[in-house]
Amino acid sequence: MKKSMLATLLLALTTITHADVVVHHGYLRASAPGAPNSAGFMVLYNRGDKEVALTSAATEAAQVTELHNHVEDNGVMRMRQVAHVQLPAGAHVELQPGGYHLMLMGLKGQLTEGQRVAVTLGFNDGSTQQLELPVVRGAPTRQHHPDHQHDHGHQPPHGTGHQSDSSAGHHH
Numbered sequence: 001m002k003k004s005m006l007a008t009l010l011l012a013l014t015t016i017t018h019a020d021v022v023v024h025h026g027y028l029r030a031s032a033p034g035a036p037n038s039a040g041f042m043v044l045y046n047r048g049d050k051e052v053a054l055t056s057a058a059t060e061a062a063q064v065t066e067l068h069n070h071v072e073d074n075g076v077m078r079m080r081q082v083a084h085v086q087l088p089a090g091a092h093v094e095l096q097p098g099g100y101h102l103m104l105m106g107l108k109g110q111l112t113e114g115q116r117v118a119v120t121l122g123f124n125d126g127s128t129q130q131l132e133l134p135v136v137r138g139a140p141t142r143q144h145h146p147d148h149q150h151d152h153g154h155q156p157p158h159g160t161g162h163q164s165d166s167s168a169g170h171h172h
């Protein structure tokens with residue numbers, strides 16, 4: 001009994017499993033001083049044979065934690081809150097910059113590299129999963145480049161293959 005508890009604890013230090021969902025590569029993005037928000041990313045692997053949905057996330061580090069996605073709206077990526085993130089059976093679903101993410105809003109303190117933050121995930125089957133995510137600085141982010149539109153008036157002509165016409169004009 002004790003042995004299995006210890007094994008569970010040791011397992012918990014690396015990967016915590018519940019509801020057949022395994023979480024890999026989880027982290028929270030370090031925040032700038034005074035910044036109100038941060039985001040969390042991870043890979044969720046549903047190793048079960050039933051679809052599961054991630055329906056909530058919570059952490060003491062922020063007032064509110066929402067599930068967000070990025071959607072393209074007229075060429076501009078915008079964040080939208082989503083009610084759930086579907087995890088099909090056998091699938092890896094990535095929460096990553098520019099896509100699904102945990103949105104931490106109203107940070108109670110700056111998130112600095114090296115911290116570890118407890119995060120609780122909730123699933124649609126009523127189960128929850130406790131994570132302890134490291135805070136990482138300089139994680140890959142998708143930059144929002146200002147849209148640089150090239151002028152459309154100078155598109156190179158296409159399809160003007162020069163036919164070499166050796167008949168050199170029509171003779172009457």
Ligand SMILES: [Cu+2]
Pocket residue numbers: 039068069079080101102103
């Ligand atoms: Cu967001």
